[in-house]
Amino acid sequence: MIYTNELFAAAKEIIEGRRQKAEAENAKRLAEFEKAEPRYKALKSEMIDSMRIAMATVGADKATTEKVIREQRERNLAAQREIKALLSAHNLPEDYLEPQYTCKKCGDTGSVGIDLCSCFENVLQSLAFEEANRxxxxxxxxxxxxxxxxxxxxxxxxxxxxxxxxxxxxxxxxxxxxxxxxxxxxxxxxxxxxxxxxxxxxxxxxxxxxxxxxxxxxxxxxxxxxxxxxxxxxxxxxxxxxxxxxxxxxxxxxxxxxxxxxxxxxxxxxxxxxxxxxxxxxxxxxxxxxxxxxxxxxxxxxxxxxxxxxxxxxxxxxxxxxxxxxx
Ligand SMILES: [Zn+2]
The missing domain is CATH 3.40.50.300 (P-loop containing nucleotide triphosphate hydrolases)
Known part of the structure; x- marks a missing residue:
């Protein structure tokens, strides 16, 4: 079905609003968790540091680069395991620190590749019906x-x-x-x-x-x-x-x-x-x-x-x- 431009813009605004809300809530959850669990904050900076070290090896010989990348990956995995354990100790789900999007398929962006996501189509349809019945x-x-x-x-x-x-x-x-x-x-x-x-x-x-x-x-x-x-x-x-x-x-x-x-x-x-x-x-x-x-x-x-x-x-x-x- 073909929708008017106004309806399209309204649907876009709704999807965008969902994404912003999910991300703002996520930022809040992250800040609260950092406060409640200092070890999480330390782990996060360790992960950032190890990425910096890995970046610094750009241009080094192949063997050195491979070694640094391998070590970084291991450190990251260890940090992720520890974060998982921290969440579990707080009785929180594994994905607690990720944005909780309404649509998992598109992360509330409204598109999957070059196609409109089904969530966008659904919003368009609901708006069209609301408008018609209004x-x-x-x-x-x-x-x-x-x-x-x-x-x-x-x-x-x-x-x-x-x-x-x-x-x-x-x-x-x-x-x-x-x-x-x-x-x-x-x-x-x-x-x-x-x-x-x-x-x-x-x-x-x-x-x-x-x-x-x-x-x-x-x-x-x-x-x-x-x-x-x-x-x-x-x-x-x-x-x-x-x-x-x-x-x-x-x-x-x-x-x-x-x-x-x-x-x-x-x-x-x-x-x-x-x-x-x-x-x-x-x-x-x-x-x-x-x-x-x-x-x-x-x-x-x-x-x-x-x-x-x-x-x-x-x-x-x-x-x-x-x-x-x-x-
Ligand atoms: Zn979607």
Whole structure:
């Protein structure tokens, strides 16, 4: 994936910060250990002295140089053995006097040879997701906060079940979905009237899925389309946001149907749904529309994919938000 220059600079700063922190902490540890263990300080100066002696033999005959180098190596090894013993006497690990880098592979430099280190890629990706979701008005919710007692136990004849029974089932299903989530999970279409908990349930799923380390994008359909449009018509040709929306592990598209519909949003929606189905990546769509209304509002190529490929969860009840505000 291609990232913007700003993101690249921000990632570089984070990695550089990690390195500086590791080295500053190391300098502090070294100073403390020297103070607590004078013998360590003496050993260190012995090692430096012996290096100086070795350097001084530059230009001497081969036999002398070899002898000096051999002696220096032996002195060094002996000093290192003694330092190890000192650390062990203080119950400290062998690498205590070395900088403790976050990434052992690159020593927090961000690169391995001429390649970017995987730690740098990870920071870039995390920043990109943070930035994308920062523009979302949605906040995480939890399953624990979900109140089933707001849903009536009275059976609705038309559906042969009560909202409570339906929502108990849907709640369990969403919880299980979050617990067992992987990128092979199915896509969900949560539909039903306003205020029945579609957003709550999908953001509770998002929270759990993110905790497992998956990359999630969540926003209202309108905001996602606006952001895609802004990116499309700007000079930013990295298509960073579009790539995240199309390729993230889980995409949550809230409130589909309330967007201002244009040719652009229609094409963008089809592209999102189709690309993610082809890549076998799960999407959760929330909408006040029923499947039938989706068929009426959207083109057949969009509605047939939602109806054919998504598991539909139809929520029942009275507006929970209204009940909460009246409570
Ligand atoms: Zn690294």
């Amino acid at each position: 523009r979302s008005p949605l906040r995480f919710s939890t399953f624990e906060e979900f109140r089933l007692d707001y849903y009536s136990e009275k059976v609705i004849p038309e559906y042969h079940c009560s909202p409570r029974a339906r929502m108990t089932e849907i709640f369990a299903l969403c919880k299980e979905y979050a617990e067992n989530f992987d990128t092979d999970s199915e896509s969900l279409f949560l539909c039903g009237a306003t205020g029945l908990g579609k957003t709550h349930l999908s953001l509770a799923i998002a929270g759990e899925v993110i905790k497992k380390g998956y990359r999630v994008i969540y926003n209202s359909a309108q905001n996602i389309f606006s952001e895609l449009q802004r990116e499309y018509f700007s000079r930013d040709n990295t298509r960073q946001y579009e790539t995240l929306v199309l390729e993230c592990d889980l995409l949550i598209l809230d409130d589909l149907g309330t967007e201002f519909s244009t040719q652009f949003t229609d094409a963008a929606l089809y592209n999102i749904i189709n690309t993610r189905i082809n890549m076998h990546l799960p999407t959760i769509i929330n909408s006040n529309y029923t499947q039938k209304q989706v068929e009426e509002k959207y083109s057949q190529r969009i509605s047939s994919r939602i109806i054919g490929e998504y598991a539909c969860l139809f929520l029942l009840g009275n507006d929970v938000r209204q009940q909460k505000s009246e409570a």
